[in-house]
Amino acid sequence: MQFYTLLFIPSTGQQNMFSPRKEPGLQLYTRKVLIEDYNKDLLPEYLQFVQGVVDSEDLPLSVSRESIQATRVMSTLKKTITRKVLSELKRLAKKEREQYLSIFEEFGSYLKQGIVMQPDDRSDIEPLLFFQTTLDDNPENYHTLEEYVERMQENQDDIYYVVADDYASGKRSPHLDAFRQRGIEVLYFTHPV
Secondary structure, three states, X not given: OOEEEEEEOOOOOOOOOOOOOOOOOEEEEEOOEEEEEEEOOOOOHHHOOOEEEEEEOOXXXXXXXXXXXXXXXXXXXXXXXXXXXXXXXXXXXXHXXXXXXXXXXXXXXXXXXXXXXXXXXXXXXXXXXXXXEOOOOOOOOOEEHHHHHHOOOOOOOOOOEEEOOOHHXXXXXXXXXXXXXXXXXXXXXXXXX
């Protein structure tokens, strides 16, 4: 199978009135002929913030838009593109953390939805999730679940979290007092998702 993709993540998720993009989805071409402007079948819903173009030589030109969804080529394209996007995000999270965190702050809610909506992709999505914790007094610092687990106390089997509207109110939560006394780190869940 041969296809070309050009994908990117916009700097902001907010669309303005001058934005040409009206809805999520990738532009799908076959042999440089536009088949569909907003194809939502090429990426899972939790990666809907990714924009770009896909051109495949293996889709027939005479195919109707309804029958595109049922082809094996589309299934293979979706798997391959999803795997590539997730691997690039993981690479960014490890090697260029600051750049990834700016993406995560803007689009992290989609990735968090992916854990629930696509349980098969959970192992690929988990390394992409970052959280503020009681370890830091700086709300700018984020930590992965893997880093949290490495710092867990000797007999600690569970991951603890507190739900709050924002970092400041989570930090003031009286529920954290018992954890602070025992030296247990707690995650702040401050996002609506």
